[in-house]
């Protein structure tokens with residue numbers, strides 16, 4: 001059970017099916033015992049990357065290294081990788097204990113070792129009272145924990161997980177993700193995780209690889225992606241609701257930005273997170289005059305849907321106490337340190353004096 005993790009390096013990974021280029025050259029590394037998540041919208045190639053790494057599909061080009069060894073042309077069975085999928089197939093006629101130890105039994109691991117591993121993982125995953133039950137007698141979350149326990153006792157030094165929580169309700173997802181994270185840290189197993197759910201990615205990972213259309217849009221720690229999106233794709237994917245992106249013409253700019261808005265620089269986009277702006281105070285550097293289109297009450301916050309005079313839509317997260325009134329004209333503002341500048345032409349972040 002004390003499998004020390006191994007490192008993974010992915011170099012120039014490409015995959016085409018006929019004329020369709022699904023992965024267009026993807027690079028990333030996970031250090032031994034690290035937790036890296038591939039995050040991105042449906043169809044961006046996350047599951048394909050996982051299949052190539054596990055050996056279930058062959059690469060079109062690129063290299064996969066485990067602990068520095070090139071395994072690109074090795075069979076899946078020779079890669080010593082554990083996998084957990086969204087559809088975790090448990091054997092219905094076997095008990096929880098038999099399901100968990102099945103792989104050890106097939107590998108003819110000594111019975112006493114099997115029982116010791118089972119005891120430890122059952123305690124870790126809070127499954128000890130359920131070991132004699134059949135899968136049909138478990139809730140969805142308990143079944144998912146059995147699937148995780150099964151891969152954990154298999155002592156693989158690296159585990160790939162493809163949306164393993166997507167069949168569960170919101171509360172269980174939150175509970176199990178902290179268990180997965182704890183297991184990664186306690187056991188030192190390297191984890192490569194796939195999800196389209198940003199809160200899962202941001203809360204669990206050491207590193208997030210944000211993917212868009214078969215390419216890497218940004219790699220970084222969760223906080224880097226939130227604090228310094230590298231491009232408009234990252235800005236408008238990360239955050240709930242995501243970052244507002246306003247044309248320079250819709251914003252009253254401070255001098256240091258206004259001086260850039262000349263000639264070709266007129267393609268500037270001003271990014272600001274809904275929770276980082278407010279109804280205008282005295283010390284704001286940027287401001288925008290707008291009309292309140294509608295207000296959504298979210299419990300801790302009002303999401304105020306705004307329109308600029310030119311008709312651009314954006315959102316302010318307002319912390320009350322009073323609800324803003326639809327139809328009112330207001331001025332919203334934010335400070336230099338909350339402003340993100342992007343080129344609308346390339347979509348790339350523009351470094352500035354302020355950020």
Ligand SMILES: Nc1ncnc2c1ncn2[C@@H]1O[C@H](COP(=O)(O)OP(=O)(O)OP(=O)(O)O)[C@@H](O)[C@H]1O
Nearest residue numbers: 017020022040041042043044045046047048049196
């Ligand atoms: N065997 C295949 N043959 C042809 N095209 C495929 C095959 N498998 C996947 N694709 C295509 O590759 C693209 C990426 O699929 P993939 O499953 O990797 O995306 P994903 O990011 O994991 O999406 P999701 O979050 O919806 O699972 C999709 O357009 C898909 O239709």
